[in-house]
Every structure is written in C-alpha cells, then in structure tokens.
Amino acid sequence: MKAPAFDYVKPRLLADVFPLLQTYGDEARLLAGGQTLLATLNMRLSEPSVLIDLSAIAELRGITLVGSMLRIGAMVTHSEIEVSALVAQHAPLLPLAAPHIAHRAIRNLGTLGGSIAYADPAAEWPTCLLALDGVVIAKSATGERRIRSDDFIVDLYTTALLPGEIIIACEFPAASAGHWCDFDELSRRHGDYAIVGLAGAGQRSENTLTDLRLVFLGLGATPLRASRAEAIIDGQPLTNGLIDQAVSALKAEFSAVGDLTSDAATKMHLSGVLLKRMLMKQMRLKSA
C-alpha cells in the first residue's frame, strides 16, 4: 500500500529538532533510516502528520573512540557498522550481528539509533546493546542524559525515552584484552525476522568465561538476559555437563512467547540449541 499523507521537514541542526517535537508532539515521527517506519506507514499502522528527517544532522553521525567507550552516532547505518574497522576492533560483537539484520539494501539505510529506539524484541541492536552493557545517550531541549542498557528497554516497543527526547548516540565499552563475544540467530530465511537469537559477551581466560552476559532476542517482549544460565557458566571451566546444566537453567528461567511460525516450545528448544552451540564452539576453540 501507499503511505498516508503527511508533511516532511528536514532540519539541519539538532537544536532545530526539539522545537519541532514540542510543536507536533505525538503527531510527529522521527525519520532515521526509515526501514521500519516507512513500512509501517505503507501498511497504515501509523499515521503521523509530519516526519522529521534526521539525515542532514551531522552530529548524529560518526564512529569515535571516546576514552574507554566506542561511541556510534544514532544515524550510523547497519552497513557502516558492518564494515567499520574501529567497530571491529572495539566492539567486535556488532559486526558479527550486522549481517543478520534484514538484507543489504535495508542495511544501507537502516540506522543504529532507529533500531534501538524502536526496541523490536526480535531486533539485533537492542540485544547487542544489552549484551555489551552499552549506554544510550538521549538529548532533549533541556539537556543530555545517559541511560544504561538495563534501564533503557522497558517493554514491547517501549523504551525509557521521554517525550521530546531523541537518541543521539550509543556508547559501548571498548573491548579489552580477553574480551569474548559471539552472535548467532535462527530464522526461516536469511535476513528475515529471527525466530530466536543470542548475543554473548564477557571475558575469556582459557576455557572459562567470566563477566558473562547472555542475551536472547525473540523470546519475550524485550531482549532477555539469561541470568540463571550466566550464573552457572560464569567462572567455571566449560564442560559438556556444565553446558547441559546451563541449557536446563535457561529453559527453567523463561517461557517464550510464541509467534505465527514458531510456538513457545519450539522457541525454547531453539534457544537451548543456540546456547549449546555457542558454548560448545567456545569449548572446542579453547581445547584445540
């Protein structure tokens, strides 16, 4: 279908966005890469009266190392993250996850900030943000604040952003020596919405993972940290028995929400498969 009628404005400066949000309130939608928003407009799931295109605002772009944090501007695209040498060095989880996001034509326009703000429970970036203990930088007319990933995603498509606030960047702790991360997901067709996915990050020493964060996408209303499985694995040398315990703990901790193609039992089974696969891979690497 075609999108409903709306008006369009393209501010050049971030400072010009806030008065627009003030004026239009709920009638305005921020247009980042548009790869979700325009699809929902085409399907008439949303009928804003004005789109505020953020693409001309230079300060929402760029990837920089700021002290011990890798800062990625909200308008940086999935493709830019996928090929950035700086990201590969300091947040290697992100280029592992990027190829799973839709298809190249969509990754060329879709943005980090757009994905984080939309907070789709099957999306890769909110899951990676949580796995890396990242920080969302939000700005409004009155100032800037930093929101930790644990506090950012509140519920289905719901974040801690307040009216009048926009995401300007995300920061990820730069990987230090011994950093471990991995990403995997299952979908019906490569690039489709994931059935389930898993982002893992932590520190590695020999065959042992510590400071572990295991975050699943597609299981519930938000990305979910598998804290019971984390507790079993954290600090213990990986063995087949330990991995089986972690998978059992995962299944005891969550009851997945089924969707059109996969029921709850299938999703729980597949999340166990992903966890086992990721940890077995790690164990084999270390014993090789």
Place this chain on the structure above:
Amino acid sequence: MSSMENFSPTHLINVTVNGHVEQRSVQPRQHLIDFLRDDLGLKGSHVGCEHGVCGACTVKLDGQIVRGCLVLAVQADRKRVETIEGLTQSGAARALQAAFVRRNALQCGFCTPGMLAAALELVETKPNATRTEVREWISGNYCRCTGYQAIVDAICDVLAENAEAAK
C-alpha cells in the same frame, strides 16, 4: 528556524537520475519507486510488496542499493539515483545481464531488475563471495519463477569471470 525548509504540501527536489538532473515537485508521501516510475516514466524497476520484503524495487541511491518503496522521493533530494535503465546504458550491469541470459536466470522477468541491482553491489563489494554468500545476499530478492538456482549460477559465473580477469 532559518536552517529549515518550509512546510508545504509539495516539496521541490533536485535528483540526479541516471546522470540527468531532474527538478520536480513531489508530495512527501510519494515513494522513490513511484516517483521514478510514474513521474519520470522509468518503468524498469518494479513495485511488488511495498513494505521492503520482495526486493523488486531495488535501485541505487548515492551508489548503494536501497528499497525504492522504503525511501521517499523527497529523501532523494540532492542525491544520485541509478535505475536498471541507467545501469544498462552505462554498461555497469552488462556482464550480469549476459550471464542471466546465458543461464536462463529469468522467466517472467519481474524480479530481474532488482536482482541485477542487488547482484551488482555484491560483485562490486565482495569479489570473493562464495556460493553460500551469494545465496544469503540475494535472499532479500524474491523470484517466484526460477527457484534461484540459475540466478545464483549466473552471479557465480560473473564472480568467476572477474576473478579470472584479475589474474
């Protein structure tokens, strides 16, 4: 607010399409693909699902493939667009087109302009792509006739030709 464009029901845009500068008035709601097809008469790119799933409307925007149904015409202001007409005229897609014909990689042809645009970016950016990577890459483009085998064969042929030529 001097740095902002005025609100208005239509917006004047300047777009370079296949090397020609076009100045047109568009409604904000108009998709780039509809602008190209209906306003400029470039019917080579097709409209399929209109929500970014099928890939039939794939065109290049500032040198990168995008979904023509997930970009507004107004967003293309001061940008460069290439459609299958331009990619054909410039010869950029020639090797792929020849391989598609040779391999019988199309039947009805509806998906072909999008397939070619997508495949071209693969050939340009990932010259060493494996067959599996080719399949993953074109997973964003639906073909309802061929079953993909011949399309993948054609793209792999071009990658192999290019690798041979680079030796």
